[in-house]
Amino acid sequence: MTHPPRILLGVTSDMSLTLMRGFPEYLRDEGWDVHVVSAPGPALSALGTVPGIATHAVAMVRQPSPLQDLRSLIAWHRLLRQVRPNVISVGTPKAALLGGIAGFLAKVPRRIYILRGLRLETCSGMQRRMLAALERISMGVAHDVVSVSESLSRRVVEYGLVSAAKVRVLGHGSSNGVDVEAFTRDSFAPGKIASLAESLGIVAEVPVIGFVGRLSADKGLTVLSEARALLTQRGVDHQLLVVGGLDEGEDGSLIEAIRFSGRQMIATGHVHDTRPYFQLMDIFCLPTYREGFPNVVLESAASGVPAVTTDATGAVDSVVTEITGLIVAVGSATELADALERLIADESLRSRMGEAARIRVTAQFDRADVWDRLNTYYVESLHS
Numbered sequence: 001m002t003h004p005p006r007i008l009l010g011v012t013s014d015m016s017l018t019l020m021r022g023f024p025e026y027l028r029d030e031g032w033d034v035h036v037v038s039a040p041g042p043a044l045s046a047l048g049t050v051p052g053i054a055t056h057a058v059a060m061v062r063q064p065s066p067l068q069d070l071r072s073l074i075a076w077h078r079l080l081r082q083v084r085p086n087v088i089s090v091g092t093p094k095a096a097l098l099g100g101i102a103g104f105l106a107k108v109p110r111r112i113y114i115l116r117g118l119r120l121e122t123c124s125g126m127q128r129r130m131l132a133a134l135e136r137i138s139m140g141v142a143h144d145v146v147s148v149s150e151s152l153s154r155r156v157v158e159y160g161l162v163s164a165a166k167v168r169v170l171g172h173g174s175s176n177g178v179d180v181e182a183f184t185r186d187s188f189a190p191g192k193i194a195s196l197a198e199s200l201g202i203v204a205e206v207p208v209i210g211f212v213g214r215l216s217a218d219k220g221l222t223v224l225s226e227a228r229a230l231l232t233q234r235g236v237d238h239q240l241l242v243v244g245g246l247d248e249g250e251d252g253s254l255i256e257a258i259r260f261s262g263r264q265m266i267a268t269g270h271v272h273d274t275r276p277y278f279q280l281m282d283i284f285c286l287p288t289y290r291e292g293f294p295n296v297v298l299e300s301a302a303s304g305v306p307a308v309t310t311d312a313t314g315a316v317d318s319v320v321t322e323i324t325g326l327i328v329a330v331g332s333a334t335e336l337a338d339a340l341e342r343l344i345a346d347e348s349l350r351s352r353m354g355e356a357a358r359i360r361v362t363a364q365f366d367r368a369d370v371w372d373r374l375n376t377y378y379v380e381s382l383h384s
Helices: 014-020 023-029 040-045 066-083 093-105 123-141 149-157 192-200 221-233 253-259 295-302 331-345 346-363 369-382
Strands: 006-009 033-038 054-057 087-091 110-115 142-148 167-169 206-213 237-241 282-288 309-312 325-328
Touching: 006 023, 006 066, 006 093, 014 033, 014 040, 014 054, 023 033, 023 054, 023 369, 033 040, 033 093, 040 110, 054 331, 066 093, 066 237, 087 369, 093 110, 093 123, 110 123, 110 149, 110 295, 110 325, 110 369, 142 149, 142 346, 167 325, 206 295, 221 253, 221 331, 237 253, 237 309, 282 295, 295 346, 325 331, 331 346
Parallel strands: 006 033, 006 087, 033 054, 087 110, 110 142, 142 167, 206 237, 206 282, 282 309, 309 325
Antiparallel strands: none
16 A cells, blocks of 8 residues: 655744645645644644644744754654655745754655744844854755745855755745635625724725734834935824734833824734734835745735835845835835825825735736645655
8 A cells, every 4th residue: 555755844942834824734734744833832733733734842942042053953863763754845934944853864855944034133243153163054954955035045155054946936936825706895794894994993095005014123123214204294194004913022111112102002902813804904014124025925825905015135026116016225214105105195006006906916926826836846745
C-alpha cells in the first residue's frame, strides 16, 4: 500500500497560523498527510480538532533566548525524527531557523523556507547584524526559499542573505491569497454593515480612513498620526477606523498619539472577523515600514476599497500606483497626508481605484490559485 506524501508546516506563534488559514485543509484534500507545528495556543488547539490534520506544539519564543531556543531545537529534532516528513515548509523567523536546522540534522528530503518578511529591515547595529546572521543560517539549511513578493526576493539577494538562484516567487506572490467572494458586500446579511456602522458611531457622509492589523511601530502608526494632524490642520474632515490589537511589546502609546487628531479615532481592538469592517472604509491606509506581502491590502482590494501604502519592501507590490491606489515614501507624513487628502476629496477616483483593485486581486491573488501554485510546487519538490 502506497502512503500519501507527508508534509509538515511550521510557524512560530499559534497566532501566525492565520497566515495559512485554510491551507492545511486544502493540502489534506489534495492527498497530503498534513502535520502543523507552532507554539502551543488556542489556534493550534482548534486546528487539532480538524479531521485529517495532525498538530504538534513546540514551545518557541520570538525574541532570542539561547536556553529556550536550544530546548526548542531539541524538541523540533525529536519531532521530525518521529514524523519523518517528505517535505518541511517553515515560515516566520524562529520557526524557520529552528525547524530548518532540525530538518537539516534529521535529513528531511525537502526543506523549504517560506519567506514572509525581514524583521532586520527596521533594526540597526548589533541587532541587525545578528538577525542577518540568523537569516543566512535559515536560508542556508533550506533547499529553497519561497518569497511572498518580488521586492522581498530582490531585497534578500541585495543584503547578501541568499543567492538569487535559491530564492523564487510563485506566480505574483502572496503567502495565502484572499477568498475574494468572502469580502464582497453581498456576502453579508442584509443590514449587517449598517448595524455595525451604527454600533461604532460612524458618521454618515464623512469619509472613513481604515487600518487593519497588529498595532506596532513597524506598521507606521506614528506617521499616520502625523499625517492625520496635517489633514486636521488643512480642514480635511475624516474618520479613522483602527481594527486590531496591540502587538507584543507595545504599550499603547501609538494609539494615544493618533486618538485625538481631528475626530476621535474609532478603535475596535482585536476582532475575530475583519471582513465587515472593510465595508465601512472609503480608503485603506497601511503606512508600513516593512512587509513581506500585506494580506490586508489584498483584503481591502477584494472589498473594493483603494489603498494608500508605502514603497517599503513587500508593500510596494500590493498596489499598482495611480490604478488600484497610491504609494508614498516610507516615513513621509506629508506625502501620506497628500495622498489621503486627494482620495478623500475625489469620490469618483476612489470608486475607480476600488474597482480596479478588485479586478486585480481576483485575477492574480484569488486564494484557490495561490494554493494551487504552492501545492504544485510542493509536489514537484518531491521529485527534485
